[in-house]
Amino acid sequence: MxxxxxxxxxxxxxxxxxxxxxxxxxxxxxxxxxxxxxxxxxxxxxxxxxxxxxxxxxxxxxxxxxxxxxxxxxxxxxxxxxxxxxxxxxxxxxxxxxxxxxxxxxxxxxxxxxxxxxxxxxxxxxxxxxxxxxxxxxxxxxxxxxxxxxxxxxxxxxxxxxxxxxxxxxxxxxxxxxxxxxxxxxxxxxxxxxxxxxxxxxxxxxxxxxxxxxxxxxxxGVPRRAERKARQERLAAAAAAGELPPRDARDDRDARDDRDAQDAADDGVDLEYVAVRERLEFLNEVSGRIGTSLDLSRTIVEVSRAVVPRFTDVAGTYLREQVVAGEGFPDGVPDTTTMWHRVALEHTDEPGRWDDVVPVGEAMPFPADTPFFQCMTTGDPVLVPRISEQLGHMIAAQFEKRDIRPLITGRSMLVVPLKARHVVLGFMILLRHPERVEFNDMDRVTGAELAARAGLVLDNARMYTYQESVAETLQDSMLPHIAPRMSGCDIATRYLPGTLLGRVGGDWFDSVKLPGSRTALVVGDVMGHGLNSAAMMGQLRTAVQTMAALDLPPAQLLRNLDDLAQRLGEHYLATCLYAIYDPIASELQIANAGHIPPVLVRAEGGRSDLLDLPTGAPIGVGGVPFESVRVRVAPGDRLVMCTDGLVEVRGEDIGVGLATLCESAAHPAASMDDACDTIIRALAVTFSEAGRGGRKDDVALLLARLNGIEPEDVAQWRIGHDPQEVGRARAVVREQLHVWGLTSLADITESLVSELVTNAVRHSHSRPIDLRLVRGETLLCEVDDDDHTLPTLLSAGPLDEAGRGMRVVSRLAREWGTSRTNSGKTVWFELAMR
CATH class of the missing domain: 3.30.450.20 (PAS domain)
Incomplete structure (x- = not known):
């Protein structure tokens, strides 16, 4: 100087x-x-x-x-x-x-x-x-x-x-x-x-x-053009008054002013360019940080954290109730009854200052006189340069027993809508500390652009969540809820959705109660993924349930299922493994349609082996025969049936997975559920150590412990066609129940057996009638004859002599049913053990 x-x-x-x-x-x-x-x-x-x-x-x-x-x-x-x-x-x-x-x-x-x-x-x-x-x-x-x-x-x-x-x-x-x-x-x-x-x-x-x-x-700062204009006005006034300085000095000064003005204009353009560029860089940076996942919760957190602290000091995100619930697209314009869920809150204040006053997860409506309601109804950003005490009091009135005025009064606020397809999904409340520069019009534009990008990302996550919810609902509705105990066996199942290709697929498992205390065990896999595969799986599973109730042999059932797949006209292939377990005969009857073989773990010695079955062709190929195989089993043996998603990973030999399946299935476990978890963990570790990135396909796993039924728990008699045999049937049943210590069930069992044997004597032809009692979790009674006509419930009038028998059975039995056999039919009922 x-x-x-x-x-x-x-x-x-x-x-x-x-x-x-x-x-x-x-x-x-x-x-x-x-x-x-x-x-x-x-x-x-x-x-x-x-x-x-x-x-x-x-x-x-x-x-x-x-x-x-x-x-x-x-x-x-x-x-x-x-x-x-x-x-x-x-x-x-x-x-x-x-x-x-x-x-x-x-x-x-x-x-x-x-x-x-x-x-x-x-x-x-x-x-x-x-x-x-x-x-x-x-x-x-x-x-x-x-x-x-x-x-x-x-x-x-x-x-x-x-x-x-x-x-x-x-x-x-x-x-x-x-x-x-x-x-x-x-x-x-x-x-x-x-x-x-x-x-x-x-x-x-x-x-x-x-x-x-x-x-x-x-x-x-840069000189403003307004300063040069003011100087020119002062010079004009001085010229009118005759007070201008010498021309040479004035010319030098004007030349310098011209240079200063040009420099100012250039600097202003440069600063404006820099400011715009910085905001574009900020928006691009935010865009890169959000939308890394289709998980709605994670996306919400990403959006909130992307703007704090660079753009704002506090960011609160609110979403409509339907969006949070993963439901369909919200209808209509929001009103004062619309519930808004606070789903995220990020701030630079000391920890815990906001958490107790405005906790995440709270839902509330907003009155019509608030900036939030204006934003959600118009779909435009709302800028409040400073929250006055009056506005702060009005906002705080919504929070019962909590005073948020110290948190918001004096701060600059910008409320931006989160929109997608012209519908407001939610909004963000952005607040700056009082000592920080206020939000301005450029911030409003930046916030609107930020909210537009965030709204698109949130809508993508919302749509994915909604579709995933629909798929999960469909999948869950098609997967059965299997009882952990069937006649002569215990069952545990697991379904694991795919981790890469979506949660919905075509894998399924099932169990069906059959006559003679037998149980059908099913595992299948429709090739492909998505809703179409799940829908096809549902049709095939329903068909298996229906045909199993007809007591078809495994090979015949797969043959009929293949014919059905051809008639459905869908170009889908499916593999299926169908087994019938007879706990009285201690036997498995299995047929395979292109599925991976099951593993049988022997109770004696703990050895586990893949069962050697004819592979067969997948369901849907058409014109291919299927073959059943009988396998002798002992009480305590375990049968493991699964889909290939458990043992197969792209780039790895399936033999590695099958070997691990056999090894893990042989490990002792405290329960059936623990045994399932052991198998899944062992396969996951194997593929993770192989560097294959883990499982990508969905998995269905069914594990059955074949307990068998002891001979002393089964009583069987042959009944002739003479009507007097009905009395003998009642007598032998009462005597057997007394031996088993089930005297309390004698009266009701006698009555029901009398109805079934009477019908069999009346409608059977030449073959003797078989009567069998089985003591297990329940008391099972079966009557088998050579008549193919299945009994039904009839509406009997006061004067009718027939039609009441099966109604009595239906009313008194815990469960009852009928099924056709090769030689006739079987009618059965169950009573709860008391």
Missing amino acids: DRGTESGTPPGPVAGRIPLAVVVVDRAGLVSHWSRGARRLFGTAREAAVGRPAVDLLPVSGALPEDDESAHYGAYAAYDGLGPDLESSLDGRLSYPAAGRARLTARGSDRIDVLWWAYPLVGPGPERLLVLAADAGVLRHEDPGERVAAERVVPGERIVPGFALHTDFPGSEELARRLPDILPSMSVGDSARIVAQILELGYPILEFSQNDRVPVTPDW
């Missing part, structure tokens, strides 16, 4: 503007922030600077020579105890503020005269050093058209960097407001902490003399 005027009057301190480079160094001495000013000053791009050692990027080759008049540091030569070399101040030992001046060689330019200030930073963050640097060359120009600071400096004047507390100059308040702007983008808490330390250590200044100090501020 000038030493004074011609009269010798000393000038006062003048605040100048110098472009600053901002560098932040972390604990390891690596650059964590490199501003655009640093790139311009040192010639290194941000991508090449961040993460590198600071001493490599700021290589001060040495201080200016002592005989150079402009290199004299005055009192500040001793202020940096490590010397004026910037490199020595970055070796991690700096514990106090240091300032200096040095020459360095920058990329793409000659040696640069650099002024620098270094602040040690303390606190929980990773930042450990803040370095501000400026080009001293801009202060030595003698062109009278330069800026104020350059105009007031004459050649030979000493310029040294230093520090000044905020009490040292009158412009401290304005500088305090500007200081956070030069910090890198970080949370409010971190920036406030660093600013507080800088205020305590002293502002960066330049000393032009021993008495005058000039604070340095970033050059954010």
